[in-house]
Amino acid sequence: QKEVEQNSGPLSVPEGAIASLNCTYSDRGSQSFFWYRQYSGKSPELIMSIYSNGDKEDGRFTAQLNKASQYVSLLIRDSQPSDSATYLCAVILNSGGYQKVTFGIGTKLQVIP
Amino acid sequence: ETGVTQTPRHLVMGMTNKKSLKCEQHLGHNAMYWYKQSAKKPLELMFVYSLEERVENNSVPSRFSPECPNSSHLFLHLHTLQPEDSALYLCASSRSSGGYNEQFFGPGTRLTVL
Numbered sequence: 001q002k003e004v005e006q007n008s009g010p011l012s013v014p015e016g017a018i019a020s021l022n023c024t025y026s027d028r029g030s031q032s033f034f035w036y037r038q039y040s041g042k043s044p045e046l047i048m049s050i051y052s053n054g055d056k057e058d059g060r061f062t063a064q065l066n067k068a069s070q071y072v073s074l075l076i077r078d079s080q081p082s083d084s085a086t087y088l089c090a091v092i093l094n095s096g097g098y099q100k101v102t103f104g105i106g107t108k109l110q111v112i113p
Numbered sequence: 114e115t116g117v118t119q120t121p122r123h124l125v126m127g128m129t130n131k132k133s134l135k136c137e138q139h140l141g142h143n144a145m146y147w148y149k150q151s152a153k154k155p156l157e158l159m160f161v162y163s164l165e166e167r168v169e170n171n172s173v174p175s176r177f178s179p180e181c182p183n184s185s186h187l188f189l190h191l192h193t194l195q196p197e198d199s200a201l202y203l204c205a206s207s208r209s210s211g212g213y214n215e216q217f218f219g220p221g222t223r224l225t226v227l
Contacts, residue, residue: 004155034215043203043218044156088156099207100169101146101216103156 003027004091006104014112019076021107023089026070033065033072034090038106044088048074079111115139117219119204125225128194134222136187136204143209145187146216147179150201162187163209194226 005024013019021035032051036044050056050063050072062075072091076083086106093100117138126132138145147159161169162181176198178190187204201221207214 008153043221045218046215049215099144099161099214099216101158105153105155 003102004089004104006087006089006107008105009108010110011107012110012112013079015079015081017079019079019083019109019111021074021076021087021089021109023072023074023091023104024070025072025089025091025102027091027093027102028067028070030070030091030093032092033063034092035061035063035072035074036088036090036103038086038088040085076109079109081111081113084109084111117204117206117217119202119219119222121222122220123223123225125227126191126194127227128196130194131190131192133191134189134202134204134224136189136219138185138187138204138206138217138219140206140217141208142206142217143184144207144214145181145184146205146207147187147189148203148205148218150203150221151199156203160189191224194224196226199224199226 003026035048037047038044048061048063050065053065056063060077064073086108088106089104091102120135144163146161149157158171159173160179165181176193180188201223203221204219205216207216
């Protein structure tokens with residue numbers, strides 16, 4: 001079983017719609033969760049972090065975490081063509097005094113004008 | 114310069130060459146990381162340094178040799194690589210290696226091994 005699972009996509013949504021990106025993880029001890037955005041040919045950049053169950057909103061982005069279901073998601077409201085990128089889910093486990101970071105394969109999002 | 118910088122941005126090398134990748138962070142962070150990103154694979158953590166001390170070596174072949182002379186600089190020395198080592202190599206840094214600290218990534222070095 002993969003440690004962090006994401007559908008690689010592509011996920012296509014029309015401009016203005018809500019894009020829903022999902023991620024599941026296998027280690028119940030995981031403690032923090034990040035969503036990174038990676039444009040083609042560029043390095044990942046952090047867009048959201050979430051540490052406790054529930055929703056966390058930042059502008060058009062909402063991260064949702066359900067530790068019981070080992071599930072984390074990212075919603076992008078009013079999707080724009082500039083949101084087209086690959087979204088990486090990262091799961092953090094503190095192990096031996098340092099962060100063990102495991103990334104998913106990433107979901108490619110295409111926002112159609 | 115700000116953030117995390119990496120040089121070179123592109124590198125083509127033969128299997129018998131020796132080369133080094135360089136990473137520098139200007140954020141005052143204490144932890145630095147090397148990742149490998151291959152097509153159709155998740156980002157793979159290779160090495161973690163905390164306060165210049167290696168704290169993790171994620172079963173990486175010995176043909177990759179990291180060096181962290183101080184908390185601002187990180188190197189990845191390469192020798193006798195294989196074509197399957199061709200990938201994007203990303204450096205990242207964070208305030209510390211523990212806790213829940215955001216990692217900031219450099220632009221990466223695109224490596225091609227012939």
